[in-house]
Amino acid sequence: MSYLGVGISPGNVAVYHGGKMKVVDRRLRLTELLLRCSVTALAFLGLILIVTDTQVKKIFTIEKRAKYTNMKSLVFLVVANGIAAVYSLLQSVRCVMGSMKGSVLFSKSLAWAIFSGDQAMAYMSVAAIAAASESGVIGIRGEEELQWMKVCNMFGKFCNRGAGGVASAMLASLAMVLVSCISAFSLFRLYGATTQRPPNLAVVK
């Protein structure tokens, strides 16, 4: 049975798979590297946009300053973005070193470690963005019944820049989700074993 699902001569199975897999591996490594670099850049951009986001407003004689530490969810997003950026940077370095060596990931323990890390990062990023978006929605629209008032009509500049940071983190998160799919592919294909003998491969016992 051909798992690649292409009409090939069974006699050339091993050779064909070898060539095909090399091309797939090269493309996959490049895509993974680009995505990991994007995660690093976008998560770092999101972090910078949020951390430097501040606005001062004078209400009568009281001066009010809006900053990201006022919202716990933005603090969580900053921490999550920081972790994702550093993690993706380290993984990018691993990808570059792997490409330079021309090696293909065949170690199951390493593949499991990368898969687990990527999954954790992807879910953490999505959770952080969901929490920040929830705060953002309350900030923009308020929760009337709970008397949680809108704040974005007062701190428009702060909210706009914060939204930019969340959008950047959202793109980073999307890239992280794609990366986690690639690492799942890299891990689980190691478990792909032919369950039937190709018809013209003679077993020598």
Next chain:
Amino acid sequence: MSYLGVGISPGNVAVYHGGKMKVVDRRLRLTELLLRCSVTALAFLGLILIVTDTQVKKIFTIEKRAKYTNMKSLVFLVVANGIAAVYSLLQSVRCVMGSMKGSVLFSKSLAWAIFSGDQAMAYMSVAAIAAASESGVIGIRGEEELQWMKVCNMFGKFCNRGAGGVASAMLASLAMVLVSCISAFSLFRLYGATTQRPPNLAVVK
């Protein structure tokens, strides 16, 4: 190269893989079924707990009723739980039918569809829980700087029951994440192809 990583006689590779894979497949199908049933039950339980959660409080002459529709994030969680419960129920039926037929998933398009659905459900569940948790944290601790006041000191019963619903949804989400890993395994192992010939398998051309 043995992708199963076990010391076996290369001459028996195909046969051994076949037997081993059957055992793995059986266990995997059972685990998947149990997890999908758990998702259905827990997501439905979470939905019921949240939808039926209500508390009335009289403040002077004003009667205030707390219900899940007061929080947008709880409405999102209810919708997400409903979708996850129905989806997992349908997938459970597919698993049972697959088990009765004794068939193993070898269709790539079906595997891709299941993988995509599971990924979407897992991330949606995590996002819904993160958003609801964020609202919950504000409800319990408040956001002093933004003058979003605590509500759980006033609606303790409502908050406790709501927390139960979120906890149930959280367990459902965890099960959904595990299911998405299983479907990733089921899909990507179809792409696993041996790149080297086993040493004593003679290729007949």
